Amino acid sequence: MLFILKKIIGGMLLPLPFLLLTMGVSLALLWFTRWQKTAKGLLTASWLVLFLISLQPVADWMLKPIEDTYATRQQGDNARYIVVLGGGYTWNPDWAPSSNLINNSLPRLTEAIRLKQLNPGAKLIFTGARAMTNAVSTAEAGARVAESLGISREDIITLDSPKDTEEEAHAVAKLIGQQPFILVTSASHLPRAMIFFTQAGLHPLPAPANQLAITSPLNPWEKAIPDSVWLMHSERVGYETLGRIWQWLKGSSGEPGQ
Secondary structure (H helix, E strand, O other), X not given: OHHHHHHHHHHHOOHHHHHHHHHHHHHHHHHHOOOHHXXXXXXXXXXXXXXHHOOHHHHHHHHHHHHOOOOOOOOOOOOOEEEEOOOOEOOOOOOOHHHHEOOOHHHHHHHHHXXXXXXXXXXXXXXXXXXXXXXXXXXXXXXXXXXXXXXXXXXXXXXXXXXXXXXXXXXXXXXXXXXXXXXXXXXXXXXXXXXXXXXXOOOEXXXXXXXXXXXXXXXXXXXXXXXXXXXXXXXXXXXXXXXXXXXXXXXXXXXXXX
């Protein structure tokens, strides 16, 4: 129950739902009360913030410092295990297997496979519980997609019980102990994940995937026109900021070793 409540409250505090809620309150004040100046001020401010965080320069300016915490791994580490944290997924057997890994999940998996090529003999550990309405777990969905891309099932381990990053850390600790391993997750999520894993007594080697903040050239209109893609980048900033605040409130604010 606490997990579901955390997801609902956290989801409503993300930029888009929060700003839409603010706009809704503003419209209610505008139509049904005498607080006209307050309503106009709230509506204008929320519209302006939504406009700004939907622009590429603003969204990626906020996201880049988070994603730059750890560099991409470029060589082998003689690692025995590569842990791939669960993300968005569904499971439709009629789809191409990789289509079932939504948003951040597929880039995590492909980076893990690249790292496995740099670390021959390493096993892939997929983590993540089953969504409430899905018969297949996050971990199993990742495993099936990896198999479809040529990874032997003998080189795959699934941890189906963890519901969030903190539980994933404890499940990995129980499985492999304190031996070093490569930890693959989205670049924006990795700083928070490293805290959970190091505080669980583990020794993860950070491996960022799914970098989103763009610094390479773009067409001028792509920077000037608001787009849902850039809004999603701002949502990542909001999501990870809320996650770090939750860590701090729980007493898990220490920084991991590099």
